[in-house]
Amino acid sequence: MSQWTDVEKQYYMQCARRQPVVIVRGQGTKVWDEDGKEYLDFVAGWAVNNLGHCHPEVVKAIQEQAATLMVASNQFYTVPQLKLAKLLVEQSGLSRVFFCNSGAEAIEGAIKLARKFGKSALNGAYEIITLQNAFHGRTLTAITATGNPHYSDPFTPLTPGFVQVPANDLEAVKRASNGKTCAVLLEPVQGEGGVRAMSREYLQGLRAWCDQKNVLLVFDEVQTGMGRLGTLFGFQYFGVKPDILALAKGLGGGVAIGAFLCNQKADVFQPGDHGTTFGGNPLATAAAYAATRVLIEQKVPDHARRMGQRLSQALEQVKARHETAVREVRGVGLLMAVELYQDIAGDVVGACNQEGVLLNAVRPNTVRFMPPLTLTAAEADEGAARFERGLTKVLQAKG
Ligand SMILES: Cc1ncc(COP(=O)(O)O)c(C=O)c1O
Structure with a gap:
């Protein structure tokens, strides 16, 4: 030993x-x-x-960036962050991105964005529907969204405003929704839940229902994103585009980074609504930019x-x-x-x-x-x- x-x-x-x-x-x-x-x-x-x-391209990017500029604060503009932002937005067809440091943080940010949308566009609606057997990370709100007592029981009281329904059951979402619902959050393939994929029909039905109700569809692609399902983003495999997309894990080519992206409709953050010290730092974003380019260019x-x-x-x-x-x-x-x-x-x-x-x-x-x-x-x-x-x-x- x-x-x-x-x-x-x-x-x-x-x-x-x-x-x-x-x-x-x-x-x-x-x-x-x-x-x-x-x-x-x-x-x-x-x-x-x-x-x-x-990977040699990622190692090279880190070495060069480490010798140039590692962190600068988001009070200023930094180039690797903005190159990565442009690349991810263009590739996803979404509108804007925010960088953080982990998957749980990306989920936290996505939840804040959905709640702000509820406040501004849905008369203060704040409830988020998540799925049984989910996994969204280990912060207090992420374990609430995860909804598994194994992760959350020792840490109650939890964040209010989450409802859980069985996966692949559109009627259950409809039944759980009410005037307070602002979003549905799910993994297109549940990873920690035992690798369980949603059906295309379910996701398409959910997309149509969210559009009809003006409720946001949020995909947690922390595990399924960045090529893992055989498409750059998992939503492309299913042919269903979310309003908000959370990424992390594979994004940085081995370096800690998370991100959440949104479309125009969900782009409701204003100055002061969200922030981070390390999120989007030049070192992590240079690594992620190099990794994402390799993913794309080498198919x-x-x-x-x-x-x-x-x-x-x-x-x-x-x-x-x-x-x-x-x-x-x-x-x-x-x-x-x-x-x-x-x-x-x-x-x-x-x-x-x-x-x-x-x-x-x-x-x-x-x-x-x-x-x-x-x-x-x-x-x-x-x-x-x-x-x-x-x-x-x-x-x-x-x-
Ligand atoms: C789908 C999903 N969301 C969120 C997370 C949390 O990511 P992190 O551990 O980087 O906080 C994970 C981690 O396994 C995950 O699989």
């Missing part, structure tokens, strides 16, 4: 369930631990390393779609060989899950680590796959093979 596990136990707040792997280096899809053991990283910093670890989302098909086929073959253990392979692009019949996902992930592939037990019976989008076909096959070896080990041990 590494000395670092003891250091963590003594000095770090004990709120993370960590795997016993100390990662010291990463390159592309691979990472290495302190003993030099190599792993295929199908966790990718929790769906962050969309271009793999240490990485198309590659992700192809590799998603490849990985999905390989996992379907694993399922066929382990019919009594694997219930379902599901996902979109390179956000994928294997659901098992038994609650053994934690053991399987532990065994897979030993076999050299890092995975995430997103549910007690579900293993999540979210590798870099630059994954090669050989790595997809090898990752599935290592997963199968880990799964087989656990099944054999359980008899």
Whole structure:
């Protein structure tokens, strides 16, 4: 056991369930631990390393920007922030953007924007409808929006003004809405909820209903954005455009950054309504600009779609060989899950680590796959093979 596990136990707040792997280096899809053991990283910093670890264009942008200007305050104009703003707005077809530092902050900002819209355009409406099984982050308001007692019970009282309904059920949204509703907030594919996609019909129906009621449609694309579903933004895969779009994770090519964008209708912030010290700083936005350009210019989302098909086929073959253990392979692009019949996902992930592939037990019976989008076909096959070896080990041990 590494000395670092003891250091963590003594000095770090004990709120993370960590795997016993100390990662010291990463390159592309691979990472290495302190003993030099190599792993295929199908966790990718929790769906962050969309271009793999240490992509040369991102590293170069960071090095150059770090030597030029790292932070300046939003009291002034800075160039990387504005280049990134223009690129994201043009690519998304939305109107404006605000940069922050994380996914939860992007959600907080989106919620503030929706509430301000409710105040100014809907007679003070403030309620936001969210979905069961959602995940929107760990700030107080984000855990309220998430609506899962597991995350929120120890921290009550929560932010008022949230109502939850089952996913993929338009009638439930209609029933939950009233004169106080200002927005519907959802993930097009629920990530932490076990990789569960919304149907196109549901999202189209929701779009039409929101338009009819003048209620905002807010997509949390913190996990599904930046190429992961095989399109630059997840909403493009579904063909349904939100009024507000929250991004983070893959946006910075490995550097912490979040963003929320809005269309003209939702563009209601005025000077003083929102702000941040670090959000949109030159270092993070230079990294994100470089990463986003690589995604676009090298057509990485198309590659992700192809590799998603490849990985999905390989996992379907694993399922066929382990019919009594694997219930379902599901996902979109390179956000994928294997659901098992038994609650053994934690053991399987532990065994897979030993076999050299890092995975995430997103549910007690579900293993999540979210590798870099630059994954090669050989790595997809090898990752599935290592997963199968880990799964087989656990099944054999359980008899
Ligand atoms: C869909 C979604 N929204 C929000 C968040 C919160 O992002 P962060 O951890 O950067 O605050 C996450 C994190 O996993 C997420 O998956």
